[in-house]
Amino acid sequence: MKREKLWRRVGLWVIIFLLAFGLAVPAGIAGNVTAQPDSVSSGDGEEPSVVRVAVADRASLERLIADGMDVTEYARRTQEGIEVDVVVTPSQLKKLEKQGVRPVETLYTPSVWRARVKEREAALAEKRAVTAAADTVKILRADYFENDTGAFLSVEAKTSSGEVPDVILTARWDKGPGTQPGSGGEATMERFTDAGAYMYHRMLVPVSHRPSSVQVTSSQGGGAEAKVKEWPGKGPKKPSPHYVKDFISHYMTPTEAMERIERLAREYPHLAEIIELLYKTNGYRRKAQAVLGSQDDAKVVITSRAWGHEGGNRLAVEAVHPGKPNHPLTVRVKDHLITVELATDASGSPVSSAAEVAAALNDRAGRWVTAHTYRGNPGSGRVEPQEATPLTDHLEAPDHISRDPFTVKAIRIGKHRDGSRTGVLAYAQEHAREWVTPLVAVETAERLLRNYAHDKETRKLVDNLDIFIIPSVNPDGAHYSFYDYNMQRKNMVNHCGEERSDPELRNQWGVDVNRNYAVGSFFDGFVGASGDCLSQVYAGAGKLSEPESRNVIALAEKHPNIKFAMNIHSYGGYFMWSPGAYKPEGRETLKRPDPGEEAFFWAASERILAAIKEHRGTVILPGQTGPVVDVLYSAAGNSADQLWYERGIFAWNFEVGADRWDPEAKRWRSVGFQPPFSEGHEEAMEFSDGLIELFRVARDYGKDRKPPQTRTVPRPGVHKGPVEVRFESSEPVTIYYTLDGSRPTFRSAKLKAAGLREGAETLTIDKTTTIRWFAVDMAGNIENHYDPGGKGKNDRRATYIIRK
Ligand SMILES: [Zn+2]
Numbered sequence: 001m002k003r004e005k006l007w008r009r010v011g012l013w014v015i016i017f018l019l020a021f022g023l024a025v026p027a028g029i030a031g032n033v034t035a036q037p038d039s040v041s042s043g044d045g046e047e048p049s050v051v052r053v054a055v056a057d058r059a060s061l062e063r064l065i066a067d068g069m070d071v072t073e074y075a076r077r078t079q080e081g082i083e084v085d086v087v088v089t090p091s092q093l094k095k096l097e098k099q100g101v102r103p104v105e106t107l108y109t110p111s112v113w114r115a116r117v118k119e120r121e122a123a124l125a126e127k128r129a130v131t132a133a134a135d136t137v138k139i140l141r142a143d144y145f146e147n148d149t150g151a152f153l154s155v156e157a158k159t160s161s162g163e164v165p166d167v168i169l170t171a172r173w174d175k176g177p178g179t180q181p182g183s184g185g186e187a188t189m190e191r192f193t194d195a196g197a198y199m200y201h202r203m204l205v206p207v208s209h210r211p212s213s214v215q216v217t218s219s220q221g222g223g224a225e226a227k228v229k230e231w232p233g234k235g236p237k238k239p240s241p242h243y244v245k246d247f248i249s250h251y252m253t254p255t256e257a258m259e260r261i262e263r264l265a266r267e268y269p270h271l272a273e274i275i276e277l278l279y280k281t282n283g284y285r286r287k288a289q290a291v292l293g294s295q296d297d298a299k300v301v302i303t304s305r306a307w308g309h310e311g312g313n314r315l316a317v318e319a320v321h322p323g324k325p326n327h328p329l330t331v332r333v334k335d336h337l338i339t340v341e342l343a344t345d346a347s348g349s350p351v352s353s354a355a356e357v358a359a360a361l362n363d364r365a366g367r368w369v370t371a372h373t374y375r376g377n378p379g380s381g382r383v384e385p386q387e388a389t390p391l392t393d394h395l396e397a398p399d400h401i402s403r404d405p406f407t408v409k410a411i412r413i414g415k416h417r418d419g420s421r422t423g424v425l426a427y428a429q430e431h432a433r434e435w436v437t438p439l440v441a442v443e444t445a446e447r448l449l450r451n452y453a454h455d456k457e458t459r460k461l462v463d464n465l466d467i468f469i470i471p472s473v474n475p476d477g478a479h480y481s482f483y484d485y486n487m488q489r490k491n492m493v494n495h496c497g498e499e500r501s502d503p504e505l506r507n508q509w510g511v512d513v514n515r516n517y518a519v520g521s522f523f524d525g526f527v528g529a530s531g532d533c534l535s536q537v538y539a540g541a542g543k544l545s546e547p548e549s550r551n552v553i554a555l556a557e558k559h560p561n562i563k564f565a566m567n568i569h570s571y572g573g574y575f576m577w578s579p580g581a582y583k584p585e586g587r588e589t590l591k592r593p594d595p596g597e598e599a600f601f602w603a604a605s606e607r608i609l610a611a612i613k614e615h616r617g618t619v620i621l622p623g624q625t626g627p628v629v630d631v632l633y634s635a636a637g638n639s640a641d642q643l644w645y646e647r648g649i650f651a652w653n654f655e656v657g658a659d660r661w662d663p664e665a666k667r668w669r670s671v672g673f674q675p676p677f678s679e680g681h682e683e684a685m686e687f688s689d690g691l692i693e694l695f696r697v698a699r700d701y702g703k704d705r706k707p708p709q710t711r712t713v714p715r716p717g718v719h720k721g722p723v724e725v726r727f728e729s730s731e732p733v734t735i736y737y738t739l740d741g742s743r744p745t746f747r748s749a750k751l752k753a754a755g756l757r758e759g760a761e762t763l764t765i766d767k768t769t770t771i772r773w774f775a776v777d778m779a780g781n782i783e784n785h786y787d788p789g790g791k792g793k794n795d796r797r798a799t800y801i802i803r804k
Pocket of ligand 1: 430431434569570
């Protein structure tokens with residue numbers, strides 16, 4: 001790096017200015033932005049110095065600033081006026097003098113800066129010498145995008161010294177083709193670690209121009225350069241006039257959503273039907289409860305045997321003073337009122353302990369209720385008399401919300417619903433409070449059916465796919481979220497023992513449906529779920545202990561034509577796939593998809609994200625796209641992992657509801673689980689666009705009969721010294737190969753991923769070798785129609801002759 005350039009680029013004063021005025025950095029992932037230092041470079045080859053100048057008064061100072069002078073934050077009043085420090089070139093200073101500005105002192109000249117730079121580089125060199133060889137830096141992604149709020153650059157890079165905590169990566173970018181590296185700005189990248197392991201460095205910064213390339217340099221001496229790619233998606237697109245959409249006008253409870261899909265199926269019997277899922281949920285229902293006593297050691301928790309709506313809510317309990325001495329503890333039940341007559345001593349004072357009252361209730365009112373002391377307390381405190389207290393299930397939903405076990409329904413859409421077409425499963429609301437997610441499901445179903453008659457594109461999808469949509473996997477929890485406790489995430493099943501079943505804990509019971517699945521499970525030691533029944537990520541009583549999760553898996557098992565799935569959640573604007581979980585030791589993830597599968601996930605994702613963007617410009621960030629464990633966290637026992645690893649279904653997770661830019665506060669704001677409907681509506685519309693693009697991906701997959709084509713790079717032939725051979729392909733493929741001249745089969749070596757977010761590995765060929773291989777695309781087509789199990793010799797071959 002030339003020193004002169006460095007000097008110009010430093011732009012320290014600009015940095016201070018930008019930082020002082022709160023340059024916004026989105027999504028909280030960015031380093032320190034120095035941005036465009038244009039105002040410093042004079043453009044005429046001159047170098048600026050920091051000069052202290054004197055001006056007459058505040059008005060002259062303001063004129064200086066208005067004229068675009070680079071005035072630092074240093075200003076002092078003097079006898080004669082004001083002294084300020086300015087960053088000026090010699091000719092600029094001359095001009096100022098003509099305007100009556102008097103130079104006082106030159107503070108920092110370029111030579112001072114050069115000395116500083118030298119000093120710094122010497123220190124760095126010394127450090128480098130002790131920290132051994134330079135690291136290698138690899139730029140994983142460099143993406144540019146524009147959304148409804150501005151233009152941004154997202155960079156991910158990985159250093160071989162990533163485990164060193166103080167390794168600093170700095171990204172510098174240009175302003176487009178032909179411009180200087182760094183002319184667009186520079187920023188320190190954030191070191192991204194998860195579970196104690198280094199992942200990569202990343203940054204997301206606003207930019208003024210579309211950069212064409214980015215350089216990343218490491219404090220350890222390494223560096224890399226990469227072209228900046230356009231992240232998918234053009235701006236909002238005008239919808240075609242004949243395409244009808246927007247069928248939602250308010251948030252829908254599961255009861256409403258199910259009614260809606262039933263009506264649709266009745267209206268379009270030739271295109272749709274309702275499928276009742278195999279397992280009924282426990283139901284929106286609870287036992288009725290009351291508590292006697294107020295001190296912990298004197299509390300008795302009473303729970304009805306019947307569900308609240310089936311009689312529990314009619315019960316009441318009272319504790320009465322018998323009004324005479326030496327009375328025994330008695331319990332009577334009459335007309336749904338349970339009366340506890342407390343025991344008294346010789347002086348007539350009540351003496352029954354909570355433990356004694358609980359035992360008496362179990363003994364004599366056990367047909368109606370069970371009773372226990374409070375949270376495992378021995379219950380030695382004395383129970384005080386208490387007026388009749390009704391037992392209640394605390395459920396506030398109106399009567400038309402059924403209290404019975406709920407039959408979860410899916411709508412199945414397709415002209416040929418006989419298993420002969422590629423199946424796609426979309427399911428929403430595993431998490432109860434995510435109110436926007438059923439809207440995505442319902443809107444999408446409506447679009448498919450109501451556009452069928454007049455929209456050719458829709459007809460292609462419905463004629464050639466077998467689509468299953470579950471608007472709400474977790475209806476009980478969702479009803480609870482609408483009527484009782486809006487932040488309910490889990491289902492309503494209480495697996496806590498009596499010690500933690502007092503009604504104060506009722507908003508914390510339940511199983512996290514999306515942690516209850518069997519693959520990468522908490523029960524097998526994976527991270528991101530809990531065995532505590534009150535935890536928000538409680539994994540349940542065992543793998544698939546809940547009807548809600550069993551329903552999703554049973555549906556996928558019953559319909560093996562399902563090859564694609566979308567698990568719809570909110571919020572945050574993520575788009576993710578497997579692996580979704582890891583074990584704590586060494587952050588060992590579930591097996592990564594092979595590079596071909598990974599490439600397919602990416603390619604399909606780009607289409608889907610582009611479609612989302614077309615609605616109102618929403619961009620799902622590059623840093624929030626990828627395997628769950630790369631971009632979010634470990635989620636042990638989630639459904640998408642089970643669909644992928646057990647059934648080979650390309651399974652994605654949507655987190656709808658990307659952050660919105662707040663232009664006033666100049667920062668990103670999250671939308672939450674239950675945004676105003678106007679926002680929730682927009683989220684549903686844009687993610688429905690995305691879901692429909694997934695259907696198109698599935699349709700293309702279903703009709704793909706074209707074998708892939710591959711080649712090796714560099715060309716085969718004579719090479720001097722070892723070569724790194726990589727494969728190029730016409731579409732995402734899995735490659736099986738041999739290096740010993742034998743015929744490749746499905747048991748041969750499979751090309752692996754080079755590493756996290758890095759694409760396929762290269763093969764190191766250091767002696768003369770014939771590579772034999774075949775490629776399989778995601779639809780199962782094999783290159784050259786080669787039969788790996790047969791005898792044919794139509795596999796691909798490339799011979800590398802290595803001369804030493
Ligand atoms: Zn969720």
